[in-house]
């Protein structure tokens with residue numbers, strides 16, 4: 001009898017069965033479908049998939065204001081002058097880091113969104129070197145997703161505010177856009193996340209973090225920037241990125257007592273450097289962030305497997321560029337079904 005049970009147990013855990021199970025899942029309602037496995041857990045117990053620079057699927061040709069200055073952007077402008085190439089021809093291939101709207105990303109399974117906001121003097125936009133669409137449009141897409149998917153949870157990190165002479169009023173305006181569109185679903189800040197089932201039952205299915213503590217001081221519906229524990233390799237070399245993330249995952253698994261109100265991010269992203277751009281102009285093979293991202297994305301699954309075989313978690317939020325060409329969802333499903 002014992003051996004029979006052991007055999008069944010082994011069969012249940014077999015990787016091929018997990019893969020077959022994960023192929024049956026529908027990415028737009030995967031949390032709902034996996035509630036029997038994850039409902040009693042907290043967000044910090046699982047790994048959520050998400051997008052880095054989520055909103056940069058469309059960028060305009062308007063440079064974003066950034067008084068702090070971005071040395072990388074300054075380099076691009078210098079390179080453009082040196083090579084006599086229009087600045088936008090250099091920026092755009094390296095600024096687009098996704099190719100689906102936030103609504104479509106949510107349908108694809110993404111549950112975390114890195115939303116960076118710039119103020120042009122009258123409105124708030126997403127940006128990545130250049131401005132993108134109005135923040136209101138991005139959030140309206142996620143609002144539509146929440147309205148049509150009643151058991152899915154989203155995390156939205158609003159950060160990297162860029163503007164010339166940003167005022168308190170401007171920041172309050174951004175907070176108002178968020179509150180107007182999402183307040184009915186906001187899970188207020190707390191010292192201890194409730195379970196996934198509880199978040200869904202209360203219909204408090206959205207965590208929004210806002211990177212200015214003063215602006216949200218009297219708005220407990222919003223979470224501080226410190227909720228997100230960030231890391232990224234800042235390298236365009238895939239082996240360096242993998243070695244960095246190997247350490248991150250090992251360190252994460254060595255933490256004895258994880259915080260109950262914060263989430264660790266793992267960035268499966270390659271970051272172009274000034275040399276990457278120069279090489280692309282001089283005839284190198286990599287001409288865009290999409291091509292760079294694909295090099296990393298191809299390695300994600302094999303990176304994750306040894307950890308998953310040891311029942312180690314990767315992190316709490318796994319973020320990626322060009323998610324639609326990656327296999328992040330099978331990796332996430334394997335992590336969840338494995339446990």
Ligand SMILES: *[C@@H]1O[C@H](CO)[C@@H](O)[C@H](O)[C@H]1NC(C)=O
Nearest residue numbers: 025026027028029030148149
């Ligand atoms: C996934 O679920 C959504 C929402 O229930 C549904 O509209 C869609 O048709 C499903 N897709 C597949 C491939 O079953």
Ligand SMILES: *[C@@H]1O[C@H](CO)[C@@H](O)[C@H](O)[C@H]1NC(C)=O
Nearest residue numbers: 096097098099100288290322
């Ligand atoms: C985005 O998708 C469209 C349509 O599928 C495609 O034509 C375009 O090349 C894609 N752009 C990037 C940067 O991937």
Ligand SMILES: *[C@@H]1O[C@H](CO)[C@@H](O)[C@H](O)[C@H]1NC(C)=O
Nearest residue numbers: 062119120121122123124125
């Ligand atoms: C900000 O962008 C909007 C939309 O493009 C435009 O109408 C407005 O004039 C811009 N504001 C400033 C101060 O440039």
Ligand SMILES: *[C@@H]1O[C@H](CO)[C@@H](O)[C@H](O)[C@H]1NC(C)=O
Nearest residue numbers: 065067120121163164165166
């Ligand atoms: C920003 O503020 C500085 C100092 O007050 C001022 O000189 C500058 O004109 C302002 N810029 C804009 C775009 O308002």
